[in-house]
Amino acid sequence: MDKDKPIISFDNVFFGYSSAEDEQFYYAVHDATFDIYEGEFVAVVGKNGSGKSTIAKLMNAILEPSDEGGSVTVFGIDTKKGNKYEVRKRVGMVFQNPDNSMVASIVEDDIAFGPENLGLEREEIVSRVDNAISLLGIENLRTRTPHKLSGGQKQKIAIAGILALKPDVLVLDESTAMLDPQGRKEVIQTLIKLNKQEKITIVLITHFMEEVLFADRVLVVNQGSVKLVGTPKDIFLNCDKLIEYGLTIPRLIELESKLRQSGLDVTQGENNVELLAKEVAAVLSDRFET
Amino acid sequence: MAIIVKDLCYTYNEKTPFATKALKNVTVTIDEGEFVCVVGHTGSGKSTFIQHLNGLIRLQSGQLAVDGIDLCVKKPDFMALRGKIGMVFQYPEYQLFADTVFEDVAFGPRNMGLKDAEVKSRVFHAIERVGLNYGLYAEKSPFELSGGEKRRVAIAGVIAMEPRILVLDEPTAGLDPLGKNEILNLIEDIRKTVAPTVLMVNHDMNEVAEHATKVMVFCDGEMTEYLPPKDLFRKADYLTSIGLDLPTITKFASKLKESGVDIGDCLTVEQAYDRIIRLHLKDR
Ligand SMILES: Nc1ncnc2c1ncn2[C@@H]1O[C@H](COP(=O)(O)OP(=O)(O)OP(=O)(O)O)[C@@H](O)[C@H]1O
Ligand SMILES: Nc1ncnc2c1ncn2[C@@H]1O[C@H](COP(=O)(O)OP(=O)(O)OP(=O)(O)O)[C@@H](O)[C@H]1O
Ligand SMILES: [Mg+2]
Ligand SMILES: [Mg+2]
Numbered sequence: 001m002d003k004d005k006p007i008i009s010f011d012n013v014f015f016g017y018s019s020a021e022d023e024q025f026y027y028a029v030h031d032a033t034f035d036i037y038e039g040e041f042v043a044v045v046g047k048n049g050s051g052k053s054t055i056a057k058l059m060n061a062i063l064e065p066s067d068e069g070g071s072v073t074v075f076g077i078d079t080k081k082g083n084k085y086e087v088r089k090r091v092g093m094v095f096q097n098p099d100n101s102m103v104a105s106i107v108e109d110d111i112a113f114g115p116e117n118l119g120l121e122r123e124e125i126v127s128r129v130d131n132a133i134s135l136l137g138i139e140n141l142r143t144r145t146p147h148k149l150s151g152g153q154k155q156k157i158a159i160a161g162i163l164a165l166k167p168d169v170l171v172l173d174e175s176t177a178m179l180d181p182q183g184r185k186e187v188i189q190t191l192i193k194l195n196k197q198e199k200i201t202i203v204l205i206t207h208f209m210e211e212v213l214f215a216d217r218v219l220v221v222n223q224g225s226v227k228l229v230g231t232p233k234d235i236f237l238n239c240d241k242l243i244e245y246g247l248t249i250p251r252l253i254e255l256e257s258k259l260r261q262s263g264l265d266v267t268q269g270e271n272n273v274e275l276l277a278k279e280v281a282a283v284l285s286d287r288f289e290t
Numbered sequence: 291m292a293i294i295v296k297d298l299c300y301t302y303n304e305k306t307p308f309a310t311k312a313l314k315n316v317t318v319t320i321d322e323g324e325f326v327c328v329v330g331h332t333g334s335g336k337s338t339f340i341q342h343l344n345g346l347i348r349l350q351s352g353q354l355a356v357d358g359i360d361l362c363v364k365k366p367d368f369m370a371l372r373g374k375i376g377m378v379f380q381y382p383e384y385q386l387f388a389d390t391v392f393e394d395v396a397f398g399p400r401n402m403g404l405k406d407a408e409v410k411s412r413v414f415h416a417i418e419r420v421g422l423n424y425g426l427y428a429e430k431s432p433f434e435l436s437g438g439e440k441r442r443v444a445i446a447g448v449i450a451m452e453p454r455i456l457v458l459d460e461p462t463a464g465l466d467p468l469g470k471n472e473i474l475n476l477i478e479d480i481r482k483t484v485a486p487t488v489l490m491v492n493h494d495m496n497e498v499a500e501h502a503t504k505v506m507v508f509c510d511g512e513m514t515e516y517l518p519p520k521d522l523f524r525k526a527d528y529l530t531s532i533g534l535d536l537p538t539i540t541k542f543a544s545k546l547k548e549s550g551v552d553i554g555d556c557l558t559v560e561q562a563y564d565r566i567i568r569l570h571l572k573d574r
Binding site for chain 1: 463
């Protein structure tokens, strides 16, 4: 992560879905300010209705800030004034329900759909599709019908379709919500690989506090703005705030902090099963020896 | 006995080239009062199984009886069945349809042919039971509610029919962490008051560990296990081999055992904490 290079910047952004004259009007995004840096893995958490999906849509210019509602800058482009097409090419978005985005009757055509729409040469399309398929390890699904695949498989195909567009940033909006544990693990492993090997910046919106641990930084969203920013450890040490914002802490961290409060010397905010087991064992066996 | 299943088999698109065996010889007896969590990889047959319970899927072969209603006979009593079993589907909020919360919740009881006064009383109690204030919510449009509120309304619609058995397909999917806890606490409360028997499909092993009295494991259409969670989670290798995970606290307890401290089978944070503290104090 390169702190000098913000690639997405929100500056005092406001956004409302209805018009300001509407009686029920409110800002779904309310004075949001934050940066996303090149090459980082960012997790975004927040309770239902806090504004996560709206923020995601502002990132790739599907939505733009209200008039006088601040600015979103993506790779130097102001999404209100600049080329939205360029923004969408660089920031790829995977939505929650992949079923709605499957268009073709076989997997490889589905993945080729985006690049074809970019008007690329045939050879380039083929090479991008091949590349996306091998990155996700879905060679075996190439000629299958997307609709008849399991949820985890569909999700990988949706990601492959976006990857074939060669975005610099991949935004995933609750893309693991419907998967079984194995499917979830596979998708997360894929994201880590894309981040580390392909240097793709990842923005992962999730309700699973356990998934947050894979991120370099976490953004906590509440009432339309980013309330907390930090490493997963920083965030989890802020239990009171998390609970105030409608979130929970992972179970292991809950155990850590209870043990600490009872005077056991264990490290806090680690959420590491092995480390905590070693530390607890050490505390208990010390007692045996003395 | 709440539910008796014997040799239940089901094939989608039977006798076509696309035939898929979704259930293979499922045999199980579920006692009244159990909180059963149904787990298994994607496509393992969980939804197909639970849709048999309220007659949504017709029996192909095998035997099935739900709270004394036999589903093997030529003309099963579906009316009686639907009064006994309450079904909450995945993302039930998409099925809300009426102009007001009241009308939505009243739909089921009305269909049961209850008198207006009885319908009204049931709707009132169901809405309050799911933690919504009747005065505030009854006349609202369900479409103006948040995701968690909509899900509560959907559950209220089912418990207004006062089922003895409540069946839920992934009731916490897509909810924020506190929303998940609220819905799970609500289900525990319903279990104590309205429907003593609960079946819940769930992918989150931490939630399974904290709530289930029995876990039903599906793998490739077979029901491979039906046992208490602490017994199931001893079979770590088996669970991993079929694509399932262990609860965080169980993993921790087994690592701790490898490091020479045995705190037994643990399912929840509280259990692990209590046992560690007990050892800690004893050593002193
Ligand atoms: N198309 C829309 N029209 C009007 N209001 C909307 C629309 N989409 C979202 N909202 C409202 O904007 C607010 C923020 O919604 P958003 O979808 O961004 O939340 P979220 O954090 O993604 O929630 P969830 O975790 O439930 O997905 C909510 O109050 C929501 O009701
Ligand atoms: N309507 C259908 N037509 C044909 N096959 C189906 C149909 N519904 C399910 N199947 C198949 O039956 C098998 C069992 O599916 P089922 O929906 O019961 O799985 P599940 O355990 O509920 O999975 P998930 O966790 O993804 O919801 C799968 O192989 C699935 O592809
Ligand atoms: Mg959202
Ligand atoms: Mg299912």
